[in-house]
Amino acid sequence: MPEHVPAAPETGYAPVNGLQMYYELHGAGGTPLLLLHGGLFDIEQQFGALIPGLSEGRRVIATDFQGHGRTNDIDRPLNTRDLAADVVGLLDHLDVRKVDVFGFSVGGAVALHVAVNHAELVRKLIVSSVSFRPDGDRGGNAEAVAAMTVDMIAGTTMEQRYLAVSPHPDLGHLQGLLDKLGGYDAGTGGWSDKEIRGISAPTLITVGDCDMVKLEHAVRFLQLRGGDVNGDFDGVPASQLAVFPGTTHFFGLSRTGLVLDVVTTFLDAPRPSGWQDQ
Numbered sequence: 040m041p042e043h044v045p046a047a048p049e050t051g052y053a054p055v056n057g058l059q060m061y062y063e064l065h066g067a068g069g070t071p072l073l074l075l076h077g078g079l080f081d082i083e084q085q086f087g088a089l090i091p092g093l094s095e096g097r098r099v100i101a102t103d104f105q106g107h108g109r110t111n112d113i114d115r116p117l118n119t120r121d122l123a124a125d126v127v128g129l130l131d132h133l134d135v136r137k138v139d140v141f142g143f144s145v146g147g148a149v150a151l152h153v154a155v156n157h158a159e160l161v162r163k164l165i166v167s168s169v170s171f172r173p174d175g176d177r178g179g180n181a182e183a184v185a186a187m188t189v190d191m192i193a194g195t196t197m198e199q200r201y202l203a204v205s206p207h208p209d210l211g212h213l214q215g216l217l218d219k220l221g222g223y224d225a226g227t228g229g230w231s232d233k234e235i236r237g238i239s240a241p242t243l244i245t246v247g248d249c250d251m252v253k254l255e256h257a258v259r260f261l262q263l264r265g266g267d268v269n270g271d272f273d274g275v276p277a278s279q280l281a282v283f284p285g286t287t288h289f290f291g292l293s294r295t296g297l298v299l300d301v302v303t304t305f306l307d308a309p310r311p312s313g314w315q316d317q
Contacts, residue, residue, distance in 0.1 A: 048101075052109075055128035056121070059206075061109035062102040062129060066094030070162050072306065073138040074101040075126065075146030077168075077291075078117075078184070078220045079197050081108030081204070085143055085292065092299040093141075097306075100138065102129055104145070106216045111206045117219040118227070119145075123152040130160060139306055140240075141165040143292055145223065154238045155230060163306060164240040168250050168291040172229035175256030180288060185221035189214045235263040241277035243305040245298075247286030254282065279305060 049064040063082060072093060076085035082101040086093075093099050104122055106112035115121060126149060130138065139162050142150030147169030154161045170176050189210045192198045201216075202208045242264045246257045257280060261267050264278035281301045283294060292298050 053129045053132040055125050055132060057113045057115070058105055058125060059111050060102060060105075060125060060129055062100060062133070065090055065099040065101070066096070067098050069097040071098040071100050071135055071138045073126070073130070073140045074099060075140065075142035075149050076101075076104065076107065077144030077146055078223065079107070079192075079216075080143075081200060083108070084196060084200055085146075088295045089292065089299060089302075092295070093303065100129075100133065100135065102126070104149075106212075106219065108200070109204050109206065112212060112216065116222060117145075118224050119148045119152050122149045123156070126153060127157055127160070136160070137162055139163040139165070141167070141302065142169070143167040144169055144288070145220075148224070151230065151238075154240050154242075155234050158239045161240040163243070164238065165243045165245070165302060165305065167245040168247060168252060168288050170229065170252050170256050171235055171260055172256075175229075175253055175259075176251050177253055180251040181221075181223075184217070184223075187217045187221065189217065192217075232263055235260065238264070241305075243279050243281065243302070245281045245283065245291070245301065247283050247288060247291050249285070249287050250291060251288040257282070 050062070052059040052061055074082065074086045076082060081103050086101060090099060090101065103110040105115070105117060105125065138160060140150040140153060142148070142165070144167070147166040150164060150166055151169070151171060154164045189198070198213065201213050205212065244257055244260050246252050246254065248254065258267060261278065261280040266276045266278050266280060268276060283291070283297060286294065
């Protein structure tokens with residue numbers, strides 16, 4: 040029998056905050072799952088291998104951030120607050136009132152911002168390879184990005200994708216994107232323990248065992264979300280932590296089968312009646 044080929048996604052551009060924000064719609068059914076990629080990635084690079092499995096039986100909404108993929112850049116720095124405002128604008132454009140959110144790195148920070156500040160939009164939250172405060176990072180990644188030039192990524196998939204699909208496919212604009220990512224969220228302090236505790240959505244935290252995020256920080260994140268308990272006696276908490284073995288930051292979602300199992304199991308689990316996640 041011929042192998043099943045997924046249907047082509049619906050695609051479009053949403054006029055949001057001066058952007059023409061590219062999005063894709065895959066699958067159908069259930070609470071939509073919103074996918075938010077990391078810096079220098081786009082929908083295809085970050086989630087291309089995962090979308091067929093994620094969209095089986097559910098609607099998936101994927102988008103390219105400002106200056107990434109097929110979305111244009113504008114005269115505005117890159118920061119979590121503005122990217123989150125773009126995401127909220129996109130959901131309004133699509134008339135979507137409730138989503139599950141799955142964000143990686145920069146996308147994870149944006150997902151956290153939406154969950155903290157727009158709780159009514161988020162049913163379940165997945166944050167991958169991101170700290171909720173700068174002191175949760177091992178150090179090195181931000182400094183490396185700040186020093187990055189187009190010559191350093193010449194010939195990589197990131198450069199090739201940018202030149203192939205960007206609305207402004209030239210190395211000057213790519214360097215501008217690198218410069219903006221080098222100053223991403225400069226001077227901001229992340230989220231307080233109180234804000235993390237107060238998130239209403241059950242939360243799945245994923246991190247690589249050799250990620251830029253410290254493992255003790257990921258555990259603290261879990262504790263603030265009501266986890267790190269003896270589940271045999273206290274019950275399995277609504278919020279959970281997955282540590283992917285042999286996994287760096289850059290390759291945080293590369294083990295497709297493992298990621299799919301962890302993420303879909305979390306999304307499909309019923310929300311316990313009378314659950315307490317704090």
